[in-house]
Amino acid sequence: MKTTARHILFAAVSSLSLAACAAQPGIAPAAPVAAAPAPAGAPLDASVPSQLPRIARPVHYDISVAPDAQALRFTGEAGIDIILYEPSAVLTLNALDLDFAGASLTGADGKAIPLTAATDAAAQTVSFTAPAPLAPGKYRLATRYTGTINTQANGLFALDYPDKVSGDEVRGLFTQFEAPDARRFVPSFDEPSYKATFSLSATVPAGDLAVSNMPATSETPVADGKKKVTFQISPKMSSYLLFFATGNFERLAAKSESGAEVGIVSPKGSGEQARFALDSLGPLLGYYSDYFGQPYPLPKLDNVAGPGQSQFFGAMENWGAIFTFERILLDDSRITSDATRQAIYSVQAHEVAHQWFGDLVTMAWWDDLWLNEGFASWMETKASDHFHPDWQPLLDRVDGRERAMGLDAFATTHPIVQTIRTVEDTNQAFDAITYQKGEAVITMLESYAGEDVWRQGLRAYMEKHKYANTRTDDLWNAVEAAGAEGLTAIAHDFTNQPGIPLLRVGGVTCAGGKTIVELAQSEFSRDRKDAIEAEGRRWKVPVLARAGTGAVARQVISAGTGTLTLPGCGAVLINAGQAGYYRTLYSPAALAALRGDYASLAPIDQLGLLGDNFALAYAGYQPMGPALDLLTAVPHDANQKLLGDAAGRYAALYKLFDGEPAMQKQLAARGTAALGPAMARLGFDPRAGEPALDSILRSESLGALGTLGDAKVLAEARRRFALLDRDPAALDGPLKARWLGIVAANAGEAEWNKLRGLAKASKSAVERSTFYALLGSAKDEALAKRALALALTDEPGKTVSASIIGAVAANHAEMAVDFAEANQAAVDRLIDASARARFLAGLAGSSNDPAMIGKLEAIAAPLPADVRKPYDKVLASLKERSISRPRIKRETADWLKAK
Numbered sequence: 001m002k003t004t005a006r007h008i009l010f011a012a013v014s015s016l017s018l019a020a021c022a023a024q025p026g027i028a029p030a031a032p033v034a035a036a037p038a039p040a041g042a043p044l045d046a047s048v049p050s051q052l053p054r055i056a057r058p059v060h061y062d063i064s065v066a067p068d069a070q071a072l073r074f075t076g077e078a079g080i081d082i083i084l085y086e087p088s089a090v091l092t093l094n095a096l097d098l099d100f101a102g103a104s105l106t107g108a109d110g111k112a113i114p115l116t117a118a119t120d121a122a123a124q125t126v127s128f129t130a131p132a133p134l135a136p137g138k139y140r141l142a143t144r145y146t147g148t149i150n151t152q153a154n155g156l157f158a159l160d161y162p163d164k165v166s167g168d169e170v171r172g173l174f175t176q177f178e179a180p181d182a183r184r185f186v187p188s189f190d191e192p193s194y195k196a197t198f199s200l201s202a203t204v205p206a207g208d209l210a211v212s213n214m215p216a217t218s219e220t221p222v223a224d225g226k227k228k229v230t231f232q233i234s235p236k237m238s239s240y241l242l243f244f245a246t247g248n249f250e251r252l253a254a255k256s257e258s259g260a261e262v263g264i265v266s267p268k269g270s271g272e273q274a275r276f277a278l279d280s281l282g283p284l285l286g287y288y289s290d291y292f293g294q295p296y297p298l299p300k301l302d303n304v305a306g307p308g309q310s311q312f313f314g315a316m317e318n319w320g321a322i323f324t325f326e327r328i329l330l331d332d333s334r335i336t337s338d339a340t341r342q343a344i345y346s347v348q349a350h351e352v353a354h355q356w357f358g359d360l361v362t363m364a365w366w367d368d369l370w371l372n373e374g375f376a377s378w379m380e381t382k383a384s385d386h387f388h389p390d391w392q393p394l395l396d397r398v399d400g401r402e403r404a405m406g407l408d409a410f411a412t413t414h415p416i417v418q419t420i421r422t423v424e425d426t427n428q429a430f431d432a433i434t435y436q437k438g439e440a441v442i443t444m445l446e447s448y449a450g451e452d453v454w455r456q457g458l459r460a461y462m463e464k465h466k467y468a469n470t471r472t473d474d475l476w477n478a479v480e481a482a483g484a485e486g487l488t489a490i491a492h493d494f495t496n497q498p499g500i501p502l503l504r505v506g507g508v509t510c511a512g513g514k515t516i517v518e519l520a521q522s523e524f525s526r527d528r529k530d531a532i533e534a535e536g537r538r539w540k541v542p543v544l545a546r547a548g549t550g551a552v553a554r555q556v557i558s559a560g561t562g563t564l565t566l567p568g569c570g571a572v573l574i575n576a577g578q579a580g581y582y583r584t585l586y587s588p589a590a591l592a593a594l595r596g597d598y599a600s601l602a603p604i605d606q607l608g609l610l611g612d613n614f615a616l617a618y619a620g621y622q623p624m625g626p627a628l629d630l631l632t633a634v635p636h637d638a639n640q641k642l643l644g645d646a647a648g649r650y651a652a653l654y655k656l657f658d659g660e661p662a663m664q665k666q667l668a669a670r671g672t673a674a675l676g677p678a679m680a681r682l683g684f685d686p687r688a689g690e691p692a693l694d695s696i697l698r699s700e701s702l703g704a705l706g707t708l709g710d711a712k713v714l715a716e717a718r719r720r721f722a723l724l725d726r727d728p729a730a731l732d733g734p735l736k737a738r739w740l741g742i743v744a745a746n747a748g749e750a751e752w753n754k755l756r757g758l759a760k761a762s763k764s765a766v767e768r769s770t771f772y773a774l775l776g777s778a779k780d781e782a783l784a785k786r787a788l789a790l791a792l793t794d795e796p797g798k799t800v801s802a803s804i805i806g807a808v809a810a811n812h813a814e815m816a817v818d819f820a821e822a823n824q825a826a827v828d829r830l831i832d833a834s835a836r837a838r839f840l841a842g843l844a845g846s847s848n849d850p851a852m853i854g855k856l857e858a859i860a861a862p863l864p865a866d867v868r869k870p871y872d873k874v875l876a877s878l879k880e881r882s883i884s885r886p887r888i889k890r891e892t893a894d895w896l897k898a899k
Contacts, residue, residue, distance in 0.1 A: 001178055001354075001373065002315040002324075002347045003430050051191060051365075052094070055086040058189045058196040059138075060233075065185075066203040067156065067246070069171050072149040074156060078186050080141045089133040091141065094183035094190035095119060095126035097155070101144040103128050107137065117143070124180070124423065126187050143187055149173065151798045152832045153310045155184025156244070160797060161307035161765040163248070164269030172247030172267065174306050174323060178316055179366060179426040179834070182239040192238040193364050193469050201230040202244060209249040211265050213242065213320040215300050234319070235297060236467045238362050243318035245304050256282030258289050258296050266305035266330055267765075273330040277303060280345055280387075284352045287383055292356045293459035294466060301355065303348060305329045307765035308799035311806075312835035313430070315347050317354030317376070324351065327766045335767050337734040338695040342391055346380045353379035361462060364469040366420040369429045370495070371472060374416065374438015378446075381439065391692060395641045397443060398578055398607040404437035405583070405615065408500050409526040410880070412873045416441065416495040417472050424866040427834045433498075440581045441494045447579040448542045449484035457482035490556070493539040494581060500524040501539045501582035502621075503557065503574060505590050510569035515547035517564040517572055519557055524583045526619050527880045541582055545574045548597075552576050571597045578608035585621055595626075595633055603639035610634070610645065617891075620884060624891035625898075632670075636677040640693035643678050647697075647704035650674060654708050656889060658848075666896050668708040675701045684716055686734055699738045706742035717742040721751065724758070737770055744774035745811075752783045760795070769803065772796040776807030784812045788819045792826050802830045806843065813847035821859065838870040845874050848885065853878050 062079040076098075082091070091105075100117035105128070107113070115128040128141065150157040153176040163170050175185060183190040204210050206227045214232035222228050234242075245265070252274040253263035262281040264274035281303060289295045298320040305326040315324035328340070328347045336344075357379065358372035377400070384393040407413055416438055420426050446454040457479030465474060472495060476488040506518035521541065523532045540558040548570015555564055566572065571593035574584040586594065591613070598606060610630050617627040634646045650671030657663040682698040705713040721743045723730035731739055743751055752775060759771035776787040787808055791801040805827065809816035820827045820840045831839050844856050853875060860871035 001313050001317060001430065002328075002350050002376075003313055003435060052092065052189060052194075055088055056082050056084045056091060056189075057194055058082050060197045060199070061186065061188070062199045063186050064201045064203075065156075065244070067149060067173055069149065069158060069173055072151070072158060073146060074149055075146050076144070076186060078141075078143050078145075078188075080143075080187075082139050082141055084134055084136050084139060087133050087135055089131075090127050090129050091115075091134075092125050092127040093187045094124055094180070095145075095187040096121070096124045096181075096183045097148045098126065098145045098184070098187060099147070100126065100187075101146070103141070103143045105130060105134070106140045106142070107134075112142070115141075124183055145187065147184060150184070151829070153308075153312065153799070154833045155181045159306055159308045159799065161267065162763045162768065164267055164763055167763045170248055170267075172245065172249065172306065174245040174304070175243055175318075176310075176313075176316055176323065176832075177242060177318075178240040178313075179429075180240075180423050181834075182242055185242070185244075186239075188239045190239045192240065192362050192366070195236045195238055195362070195467065195469070197236055198234040198242055199231070200242070200244060201228055202246060203228050204246040207248070208246045209251065209265065210244070210246040211249070211251075211302055211304055211321055212244050213237075213318060214298065215261075232299075237319050237359060241317070241319045241359055243304075243316075243321040243323065245306075245321070245323070249304075251302070252278050254278060254282060256301075257286045258282070260285060260296050260298060261300040263300065263302045264305065264329070265302050266326065267307060270305070270330055273332050274305070276331040276341065277329050277344055277348055280348060281352070283387065284349055284383060285355075287386060288353060288356055288379070291379075291382075291455065291458075292462045294356060294360065294462045296355060297360065298355075301352070303329060303351070308797065309769060309803060310799065310832050310835070311802050311839060312427075312832045315351050317351045317358055317372075319355060319359040322348070322351040324348070327769070330766070332764060332766060334729070334732040335736050335764070335770065337699055337737065338692040339699065342384075342388075342393075342692065342696075345388065346384050346393070349383040350376045350380035353383070356462060360467065361465045362469050364471055366426045366429055367417055368470070368472050369418075369420075369426075370416045370434045370438040371470065371475065373430070373434045374442055377435045377439040378442040392603070392639075392641060395604050395607060395639070397440065398604060398611055399645070400432075400436040401440040401578070401581065402611045402615070404432045404435075404440055404581075405500055405524075407432050407873070408437060408498060409524060409615075409619065410873065410876045411525075411528045411531075412869070412876045413498040415498045422866045424837055424864075424869075427837065428866075428869055437581065441491070444494070444542060444579050444581050445479075445484075445487060445491055447544070447577070448490065449479055449482075449487055453483040454479060457484065486556075490540045490542060497537060497539075499537055501541050503541065503543070503582055503584050505572065505574060505584065505586045508572055508587070508590055510547070513568065515550075515564075515566040515569055515572060517545065517547075517566065517574075519543070519562045519564060519574075521557055521560050521562075524615075524619065524621075526884075527876055529620075539582070542580060543574065544576045544579060545572065546576045547572050573601070573605060573609075575608060576605060577602075578604050583612050583615060585616055588626070591626055595629055598630065598633040599635045599638075603642055606634070606638070606642050607645055610642075610649075614649065618884060618888060620887065624888060625895045628892065628895050632674075634674065636674070640691075640697040643675070644697050644700040647671070647675055647700050651704040651707040653892065656885070656892070663893060663896070664709075668710070671708045672705065672710055675705060679705070695734055699735060702735070702738055703741065706745065713742065714746060717746075718751075721754075724754075737774075740771070740774055741777065744777045745779055747778050747780065747783060749783065752778060752780075752786070756790075765797075769797065769800045772800050773803040773807050776804040777810065779811050781812065781815070784808045784815060788816070791830070792823060798830065802827070802839065805830075809843040810846055813844055814849055814852060816843045817847075817852070817855065837867045841870040841874045845877065847878065848881070850882050853882065 059081040065074050065076045067074040103115040103117050104112040119126045156175050158171050160171050182188050200212050202210050203226050206225050210229040212231040213234045216229050217232050218230045220228045248268045249265050250268045251263045251265045256262045264278045266274050285296050303322040307326050309325050328343050353376040357375040363371045381393050461475050461478035476491050480487050502522045502524040504520045509516045523537050542556050544552050546552045547566040547568045550568025553566045613627040616622050617624045654667045717739050720739050759768050762768040787804050791804040860868050
């Protein structure tokens with residue numbers, strides 16, 4: 001799964017139970033059962049209420065569904081082949097929002113035994129009770145039921161969107177089952193360890209296209225203008241990977257070099273918008289098949305475009321049928337930017353990587369979710385660098401690491417391998433620790449092991465565990481066996497404990513052509529510095545460093561202190577190449593030397609050094625001055641991604657002084673001067689054949705200059721916006737959303753109304769949702785209130801309104817929180833069930849009002865511990881910011897005065 005910016009409110013704590021009876025005479029099994037009752041590798045812990053007891057497992061599911069898209073209901077029948085390991089009169093499976101019309105069980109004698117079904121909504125289960133206890137053996141459970149078609153992305157859900165030709169509102173159906181939502185579609189053993197094969201058939205309108213994990217084997221006409229589509233049996237897989245979609249779709253397809261057919265399924269009328277994704281899909285299959293040493297095992301791989309959006313995720317790796325929201329899959333030249341085009345590629349690369357890491361080999365329990373997500377994130381970057389080195393995707397790992405450290409620096413963080421006890425715990429596991437810290441640690445471990453040894457270990461892991469489940473140590477064992485001695489001990493330090501190592505650079509001496517560097521290790525934190533030394537947390541840290549232009553030296557710092565011996569003399573750079581997951585605090589003299597050499601450093605080290613020093617300054621380990629000095633050292637002709645990072649930092653500093661125009665004027669002058677040369681070179685308009693990174697830098701610079709209130713940029717945005725009055729296509733192209741965003745942020749009533757009109761008239765679901773979200777970005781309070789009121793209407797669309805509220809929160813956090821709290825029931829309906837617990841807390845995240853702390857504490861106080869976690873994280877950030885923000889502002893003002 002590829003996450004988006006996700007904010008989450010309430011999800012039921014799942015407390016699953018299965019009643020077992022003492023051994024009594026019962027139905028004779030088909031054959032003696034001698035296998036272990038638990039799926040291989042599956043954890044069983046009495047403290048985990050969301051796990052099913054291990055007395056039975058599924059072997060195969062036959063599922064037949066008939067959706068009624070207009071009524072938002074569906075009927076289903078399921079036949080499940082199971083093995084029962086212990087005597088029991090009751091079989092309990094996962095089920096949610098399903099109403100059962102009948103159930104029976106067939107044993108060895110072929111007789112159907114009626115069962116009574118009792119659902120437990122809080123536990124998300126259904127218990128089937130037989131008249132007498134059942135003996136261990138093989139059975140077939142048959143059920144008939146009805147279920148709900150949701151309007152948010154949980155279970156089977158509907159997305160309404162404008163037809164791309166007529167503009168009429170149409171509806172498509174899709175499924176989203178990760179993490180615990182297959183139970184909304186079929187009664188099931190809805191845990192990753194319970195792998196089984198699946199056979200699906202669906203009754204749909206005759207003119208619709210139906211899609212599932214496997215190709216269709218038949219389409220048979222039935223009554224009322226419908227057809228029954230039956231799909232091939234799937235490989236053995238986890239329930240959360242099952243997929244179904246149907247609607248007025250089209251499919252652009254091709255044969256891949258791996259032999260599998262690849263296709264992009266999208267709303268009819270999409271046409272060539274699917275071409276970019278399709279042309280990328282086949283080569284990715286071939287690349288991963290070769291890298292992992294395992295051919296793609298399914299006959300086809302589709303990527304299905306869904307209009308709309310989610311507050312929880314952007315794409316999902318269903319085996320053979322990826323689901324991706326249209327905004328990050330289809331390439332619409334009228335609005336797609338180069339940054340979005342790269343996102344289309346990287347998101348698809350992420351989900352295709354999951355076809356191996358996650359689908360072929362699956363974590364045994366959600367504790368090890370990172371085995372799916374961290375590796376898919378790492379592989380998306382590796383694949384992007386392989387096919388598109390001109391995009392320089394390896395530089396993006398620095399930004400990913402910074403996002404992970406943004407969470408990991410607080411006491412409310414968690415280890416990569418985490419403890420999952422409830423459904424809500426699972427929902428919250430999809431965060432920057434799982435994804436970005438996972439990727440960063442993998443990058444570090446690959447660097448330690450060496451690319452060839454690392455790859456050999458991954459191949460052995462895939463071969464041994466395909467179609468099965470694993471724990472994290474299975475991977476470490478495979479890589480160590482391939483030759484990475486000592487890797488497990490390092491990996492355990494970084495995956496089993498939370499936090500960020502901090503390396504302090506002490507004495508630096510150079511003699512005889514060698515540089516000696518003294519290092520001391522502690523922990524970097526934003527909110528628990530006083531407790532760090534008492535806890536004594538330490539890591540075995542693989543360090544790459546160099547002095548001047550000398551060769552890179554490698555050493556593991558493991559006892560809290562260490563000495564590096566580096567060839568050559570010159571400025572000492574710790575974490576050369578930025579593969580390490582740690583922060584480095586240099587002495588003033590060592591940092592001054594690096595600042596003198598800053599222009600000659602590799603772009604990845606320039607980015608890493610800048611990120612490190614701003615984080616250290618914000619946390620109070622050093623004053624703001626050294627970080628700001630580095631920012632001013634960014635060359636005017638620097639790498640595009642470094643200039644884009646600098647642009648964002650000037651904009652953030654400017655917003656830090658909201659309400660202080662004199663300070664903002666000074667920062668705007670510096671930011672404009674820093675970005676001016678790049679803008680003079682790039683201009684306001686895209687140029688034919690220009691590098692994608694130039695196009696992205698132009699957009700990022702315009703966004704930053706718009707924030708800084710640059711008069712030329714604001715005037716140009718308004719001029720271009722006025723052109724739409726006589727030419728609706730005047731802004732079409734990669735900068736459309738950027739220009740409109742600048743206008744929307746500074747909009748008056750006339751501009752706001754015009755933008756709303758553009759949103760209502762658009763035939764593009766992506767464009768429409770973009771325009772509506774922009775309405776929420778207005779700085780004007782009155783317009784922000786109008787945007788919030790609009791969000792509770794049907795006009796924007798059921799999956800779009802939450803993004804309007806989120807956009808309002810960026811400038812008016814207090815207003816957005818008050819609104820969401822006052823309208824909680826209505827707002828909940830606008831958000832995926834998986835995302836509700838973090839949504840309101842997330843709205844508060846940008847607040848600088850100290851009163852927000854008390855308000856959020858009062859909201860969080862009555863919540864269960866697992867639902868409260870997002871509030872605790874935001875509260876930790878708000879409390880730390882209330883302390884550090886005045887200091888940061890004071891030190892920044894002093895620096896400006898001194899300069």
